[in-house]
Amino acid sequence: MKVFIETLDMETYRWIDARYELGKPDEGKTLYEQEHIKGAIYWDLEKDLSDMASDAGRHPMPSNNQLVELIRSSGLSVADKIVVYDQGGAPYAARAWWLLKYCGFDNVYISKAGFSELKGKGAEVTDEVPEVTVSDFEPDFDSSIYADRQYVKNIIKGDELGILLDARAPERFAGIEEPIDRVAGRIPGAHNFDWSQLVQNGKFVTDTDFSAVAQPHEPVVVYCGSGVTAAPLYAMLAETGHESLRLYTGGFSDWISDAENEVEIDRQQQPEANDEDSRAILAKLIEEGYSGEMLMKKYEYEKSLLQDK
Secondary structure, eight states: OOOOOOOOOOOOOOOEOOOOOOTTTTHHHHHHHHOOOOOOOOTTTTTSOOOOOSSSSSSSOOOOOHHHHHHHHTTTOOOEEEEEEEESSHHHHHHHHHHHHTTTTSSSEEEEOOHHHHHHTTTTSOOOOOOOOOOOOOOOOOOGGOOOOHHHHHHHSSSSOEEEEEEEEEHHHHHHHOSSSSOBBBTTTTOOOOHHHHHTTTEEOOOOOOOOTOTTSSOOEEEEEESSSSHHHHHHHTTTTTTSSSEETHHHHTTTSTOOOOOOOOOSSSOOOOHHHHHHOOOOOOOOTOHHHHHHHHHHHHHHHHHOO
């Protein structure tokens, strides 16, 4: 599947500006209002490409009704040829691209070049916001590219075939550090491919070798922390010939919202009890049948309660 393209064609394609900056939620819209590719509409990660009122992860996927409203109000029709861009080497254009694919768009692409490079290559830019005529778009949702929490559970149980592929940095995947989510670790059985490996000098490299984690014929479910940075990994897998792909849009932040869901972490040592209270906690948990990662999690949790007293 052709996903990433290099083009300055503003006659054939409709353009979407998806620039965004985490920690500065208004930055993307501000940059768009200053200048953007002529004719481009703007889609914001949190206002348009997420349903922040939902509890299905940190950047929940919009509902089907919300997506239809977004596409109609943007004046898009399924026959349109669309190019999405962001600042370059970022995950936001890929998020918009995936949502459009989910809604049934066939001719939608991600610009390999970010805005500055497009402008530098001669793309016409403007600060004028285009007038849009509301479309009568009718969706044909492709649920075969979507995975929810239950689908992931089915893979873990062996009821569905699939490789879980975590797009986060190795340190977060291993549970060594977790700067965002309240629980560290990964979904059990997952493999790791840091999405940032796809980017060199602010631009996506489209000849990535995924053979160490998945073969083209194998079904893969991609996830990250919130469903955003998994999108470019999904897109690159599609670009390189992987056909059976799903995106777990809730990601790890959705997975850990259910306290019953286990996580895996890399550990060099088993729990060590160095005082009488800790030994009592450890003995109680072992007696209750806890072992492995769940033993470690419960042990650390019980110790934290003890330390808070």
